[in-house]
Amino acid sequence: MLAIRNVSKSYRKGAVKAVDDLTLEVPAGVIYGFLGPNGAGKTTTIKMVVGLLRPDTGTISVDGVDVGKYPLEAKRRIGFVPDYPELYEKLTGLEYLNFIGDVFGVPTDVRRRRLGELLEMFELEDAVHDLVQTYSHGMKQKLAVTAAVLPDPALLILDEPFTGLDPKSQALFKDLMRQRCDQGKAVFFSTHILDVAERFCDYIAILNRGRLVAKGTMAELRQMASGETTLEQIFLDLTEEELTEENKGK
Ligand SMILES: Nc1ncnc2c1ncn2[C@@H]1O[C@H](COP(=O)(O)OP(=O)(O)OP(=O)(O)O)[C@@H](O)[C@H]1O
Ligand SMILES: [Mg+2]
Numbered sequence: 065m066l067a068i069r070n071v072s073k074s075y076r077k078g079a080v081k082a083v084d085d086l087t088l089e090v091p092a093g094v095i096y097g098f099l100g101p102n103g104a105g106k107t108t109t110i111k112m113v114v115g116l117l118r119p120d121t122g123t124i125s126v127d128g129v130d131v132g133k134y135p136l137e138a139k140r141r142i143g144f145v146p147d148y149p150e151l152y153e154k155l156t157g158l159e160y161l162n163f164i165g166d167v168f169g170v171p172t173d174v175r176r177r178r179l180g181e182l183l184e185m186f187e188l189e190d191a192v193h194d195l196v197q198t199y200s201h202g203m204k205q206k207l208a209v210t211a212a213v214l215p216d217p218a219l220l221i222l223d224e225p226f227t228g229l230d231p232k233s234q235a236l237f238k239d240l241m242r243q244r245c246d247q248g249k250a251v252f253f254s255t256h257i258l259d260v261a262e263r264f265c266d267y268i269a270i271l272n273r274g275r276l277v278a279k280g281t282m283a284e285l286r287q288m289a290s291g292e293t294t295l296e297q298i299f300l301d302l303t304e305e306e307l308t309e310e311n312k313g314k
Contacts, residue, residue: 065090065091065092065126065218065219065249065250066088066089066090066096066113066124066125066126066127066219066250066252067088067089067090067123067124067125068086068087068088068089068109068112068113068124069087069122069123069124070085070086070087070121070122070123071083071085071086071087071109071112071119071121071122071123071124072084072085072119072120072121072122072274073105073108073109073112073117074120075108081274082105082108082274083105083108083109083112083119083271083274084105084273084274084275085122085275086105086109086122086271086274086275086276087122087276088269088276088279090219090250090267091250092218092248092249092250093245093246093248093249093250094245094250094251094266094267095242095245095250095251095253095265095266095267096250096251096252096253096265096266096267096268096269097253097254097255097260097261097264097265097267097268097269098110098252098253098254098255098268098269098271099254099255099256099258099261099268099270099271099299100270100271100272100303101272101303103273104271104272104273104274104303105271105273105274106223106254106271107147107223107254109271110144110146110221110223110252110254112124112131113126113142113221113252114139114142114144114221115131115135115138115139118132119132125138126138126141126142126218126219127141127218127219129141140168140215140217141217141218141219142217142219142220142221143212143213143214143215143217143219143220143221144212144220144221145205145208145209145212145220145221145222145223145225146208146223147223147224147227147254149204149205149207149208151196151204151207151208151211152196153195153196153197154195154196154197155195155196156192156194156195156196157188157191157192157193157194157196157199157207158179158192158193160196160207160211161175161179161192161207161210161211161214162175164211164214164215165214165215168214168215169215170214170215170216175214178213178214178216179210179214182210182213182214183210185236185240186209186210186233188203188206188207188210191203192207201228202228202229202230202233204228205225205227205228205229206229206233209222209225209237213240213244217249218249218250219249219250219251219252220241220244220249220250220251220252220253221252221253222251222252222253222254223253223254224253224254224255224256225237225253225255226255226257226260234260238260238264245266258294258295258296258299259296261295262282262294262295262296265282266281267279267281268280268281268282268285268295270298270299270302270303272302272303277302277303278298278302282295285298286298289301289302
């Protein structure tokens, strides 16, 4: 569903190598967690997948469509919730959702049915008539998720989607993600919440300083880090080891 091949990206004319030769594949039907310490390159990777940044080298394809060559076709297949969603504050929630529905060409009857379900689920039925600028952080997050899911994309990309969502909304959202994957779609999301990743994701990748340091199912990661049982321990070991190696050279 998503194929990232040998992708690298530097900022400031090469001074900062944010992503370093990343290769990753997200099959259809899976929830894929993307982990890594602050500054590891998760958001940079995600921005390249959704076409907001161009890789320096390497290729990315979504559902077989090359993001660099056919950006519009690729974007049609993606629902995206950024780490800090920028919504139109002067629109009501419903106006915003209708705008997204228009952009993606979601037919009116389909739109009405999907919005009915999603707004009921997130308890936004009343708030959707208010201006976005009056929403709390969590309400904005829920609106951004609703907008991303509305066109029913094959691939959902989320940058730290759980920040700001209350426990009930998190649980509902996880159910929604799982349902979509059961229908053969896929979800790729970054998170710092390791116990959610451990219990919820089918596959996990760990990025450290732009490089992939582990990927696989939880069982595979455990096997690789012989002896370690929790994702937190595996994560800390893998990301600390690299630091120690770096420090040795200094
Ligand atoms: N616009 C930018 N200009 C210059 N450097 C940047 C820019 N955006 C990110 N970086 C650098 O690229 C590296 C990766 O950043 P990125 O935002 O991808 O990390 P992240 O894994 O998403 O971190 P976090 O968990 O804090 O969200 C960091 O060293 C960061 O300082
Ligand atoms: Mg980030």
